[in-house]
Amino acid sequence: MPRDTIFALSSAPGRAGIAVLRLSGPRAGVALESLTEAGIPEPRRATLRRLVEAGEEIDQALVLWFPAGSSFTGEDVAEFHVHGGRAVVEAVLGALGRIPGLRPAEPGEFTRRAVENGKFDLTQAEALADLIDAETEGQRKQALRQYEGALAVLYDGWRARLLHAAAWAEAGIDFAEEEVPEDVLARARADASGILAEIQQHLDDSRRGEIVRDGLTLTVIGPPNAGKSSLVNALARRDVAIVAPTPGTTRDIVEVRLDLAGYPVVVADTAGLRHAVEAIEAEGVRRALERAAAADIVILVVDGSASEPFAGLSEAMVESAHLVVWNKADLPWPAPPTDIRVSAVTGEGLDNLLDALAALARARIDRPRESPPLTRARHRHALIEAATALDRALQTDEPELMAEDLRLALRSLGRITGRVDIEDLLDVIFRDFCVGK
Numbered sequence: 001m002p003r004d005t006i007f008a009l010s011s012a013p014g015r016a017g018i019a020v021l022r023l024s025g026p027r028a029g030v031a032l033e034s035l036t037e038a039g040i041p042e043p044r045r046a047t048l049r050r051l052v053e054a055g056e057e058i059d060q061a062l063v064l065w066f067p068a069g070s071s072f073t074g075e076d077v078a079e080f081h082v083h084g085g086r087a088v089v090e091a092v093l094g095a096l097g098r099i100p101g102l103r104p105a106e107p108g109e110f111t112r113r114a115v116e117n118g119k120f121d122l123t124q125a126e127a128l129a130d131l132i133d134a135e136t137e138g139q140r141k142q143a144l145r146q147y148e149g150a151l152a153v154l155y156d157g158w159r160a161r162l163l164h165a166a167a168w169a170e171a172g173i174d175f176a177e178e179e180v181p182e183d184v185l186a187r188a189r190a191d192a193s194g195i196l197a198e199i200q201q202h203l204d205d206s207r208r209g210e211i212v213r214d215g216l217t218l219t220v221i222g223p224p225n226a227g228k229s230s231l232v233n234a235l236a237r238r239d240v241a242i243v244a245p246t247p248g249t250t251r252d253i254v255e256v257r258l259d260l261a262g263y264p265v266v267v268a269d270t271a272g273l274r275h276a277v278e279a280i281e282a283e284g285v286r287r288a289l290e291r292a293a294a295a296d297i298v299i300l301v302v303d304g305s306a307s308e309p310f311a312g313l314s315e316a317m318v319e320s321a322h323l324v325v326w327n328k329a330d331l332p333w334p335a336p337p338t339d340i341r342v343s344a345v346t347g348e349g350l351d352n353l354l355d356a357l358a359a360l361a362r363a364r365i366d367r368p369r370e371s372p373p374l375t376r377a378r379h380r381h382a383l384i385e386a387a388t389a390l391d392r393a394l395q396t397d398e399p400e401l402m403a404e405d406l407r408l409a410l411r412s413l414g415r416i417t418g419r420v421d422i423e424d425l426l427d428v429i430f431r432d433f434c435v436g437k
Contacts, residue, residue, distance in 0.1 A: 003075070003113075005031065006105035007096045009089060016084030021092055024110055027101040028076040032063065034099055035080070035092075041065050051080065053095040059088050073110055074117030115418060122418035123151040126376060130213055137262035138365070142212045142375065150372035151379070152417055154202075158195050159413045165191035166406040169399060185399055192406060196390040199383055202374065208365045209373025210380075211296065215257060215264040216361055219292045222301035223312050224272030227327035230344035231301055232256065232269040235354075253291055261358035263365060268295070273313060292320060297360050300324045304341065305331035322360055325353060379416050386412035 005025025011018070023031055029040050035058075041047035043065050051058040062081040071077035082088050096102055111125050127146035134140040168188040220228045236256045254269040268291055271284030292298050300321035302309035305328045310318060318324075329343040340356055342349035374380050386409040393405035 005102045006109055007031070007093070007102055008105040008110070009093065010079075010110075011084070015086065019082050019084040019089045021080045021082065021089070021096070022110065023078045023096070023102070024071070024073045024075045024105075024113060025102075026076060027099070028078040029065070031096060031099050031102055032065065032078040035095060036063060043067050043070070046081070051082070051092060051095070053091075053098075058091045058095060059083055061092075072119065073113040074119045075113060120149070121152045121156075123155070123379070123416060124149060127151075130375065135257075136259045136264045138212050139264055142209065142373070145372055146375060151375075154371055155413055155416050158198065159410060159417075159419070161191055162195055162406065162410050162413065165189075165195070166403065166410060169403040169406055185402070188402070188406070189394060192390050192393055192409075196387055196394065199387045199390070202371055203380065203383055203387065205373055206364070207374075209375040210377065211365055212263070212373070213375050215266040216260075216297065216364060217266050217268065217295045218297045218299065218357070219268045219270060219288075219295035220299045220301055221270055221273055221288055221292050221317065221321070223303070223310075226272070226301045226303045226306075226309075227344045228272070228301045229254070229269050231325065231327060231342070232267055234344045234347065234350060235267060253287055260354070260361055263358070263361045265357075265361065273317060289317075292317075296364055297322050297357070299357075301327050304328050304333050323356055382412045382416045385409075 003025050005023060005027035007021060007023040009019060010022040011020040032040060035051045035053065036049040037052050038049060041049075041063055046062045046064055049061060049063045051061050059082045061083075064079040064081070066072070066077040066079075068074065068076045080092060082092055093104075097104065108129075111128060114120060115122060115125050124147050127143050130139065130143035131147055134143050165188040168184045168191070171184050220232055222228050232254070235258060256267050256269075258265045258267055270288030270291055273285055273288060298321045300313075300318060300323070302324065304326035309326070324339040326339060326341045327344055329341045329348050330346045340349060340353050342353050344350075374383070389405045389409040389412065393402045393409070396402050396405070
């Protein structure tokens with residue numbers, strides 16, 4: 001059945017110099033001719049046209065035409081690059097909506113059609129969303145590598161080899177009485193063993209790809225009034241946490257996202273660590289310790305001007321820190337400074353602290369590997385399923401059970417790129433896409 005032709009604003013909403021409206025589907029050419037009162041322009045060449053409805057000019061726009069097969073979605077696609085005022089955009093969208101056979105696009109529907117039409121696979125579609133959402137250089141590079149097919153090549157390679165192994169296993173069952181090599185099952189087992197080892201190595205990546213995508217978690221802990229909130233505000237270059245001389249001001253966890261040398265970092269300010277009598281403060285301390293236990297990096301902030309900087313802190317708290325920061329360098333110190341010395345008030349030492357944090361981030365994320373990193377929990381779950389099935393296949397001596405487990409592993413790998421169960425996955429994958437993409 002012929003598909004609807006969809007349209008949407010593909011650029012960001014709001015006032016801008018240019019707004020891009022995109023159409024995709026069998027009536028995209030009809031809509032283009034209707035609004036411009038002219039023929040379809042040369043493919044992939046911007047052409048200046050008047051946009052007209054019922055004889056009234058709406059705007060002057062650059063019009064582009066991408067015929068089916070050589071467009072983003074694989075269907076006929078038209079684009080209108082209009083002036084970015086709200087009234088102009090609303091007028092063009094309204095005019096498109098009054099053309100028979102056209103309807104507004106659902107979120108992610110353009111990309112969904114591209115996947116369904118074989119323009120790229122699900123890992124590339126997810127990478128496109130990550131590329132749009134990228135806020136740091138590290139996120140941009142990782143998303144671009146995946147969008148160019150790095151993960152698809154890796155997973156499709158495993159799938160092709162596993163298909164070969166499964167074929168040998170099936171041959172050993174179906175043609176046991178025929179003239180097939182006696183070692184077919186041994187060949188299948190060897191292939192499966194090699195693939196399993198590669199998948200396990202790929203999984204053993206300390207979640208570095210997911211960390212780049214979602215952000216490295218950095219938790220700031222320390223005793224009350226050590227200047228934790230002031231330091232977080234100084235790192236963020238804005239007031240994100242309340243600062244007061246009263247001990248125990250911070251009760252709940254306060255988060256701020258930072259770009260640290262190209263790496264996304266989620267910094268969490270926490271309650272001061274001490275024995276709290278009051279119930280709310282005690283809950284804040286409990287949450288601080290829980291957050292520190294789950295963090296990728298823990299910074300311990302102490303007051304360098306205090307006579308006992310580590311008072312109230314257990315040995316385990318101090319040892320859990322990846323970095324000890326001595327704050328209040330602008331005040332007199334009773335002892336020589338150690339580790340990193342900073343002043344959240346004057347900014348002294350902040351550059352050294354940022355360099356140290358960047359080094360910790362690099363050590364956590366930058367691990368040279370030949371294969372691209374995993375970027376989503378969905379991929380990890382499917383790979384664990386595939387590895388589990390392969391392990392079962394290698395443990396059994398029954399050819400039928402081995403062949404079934406190889407099929408299950410194939411199915412799990414195929415679900416990552418969308419080669420099987422695609423309808424079940426599409427709604428989940430594209431649910432969070434923006435309209436017009």
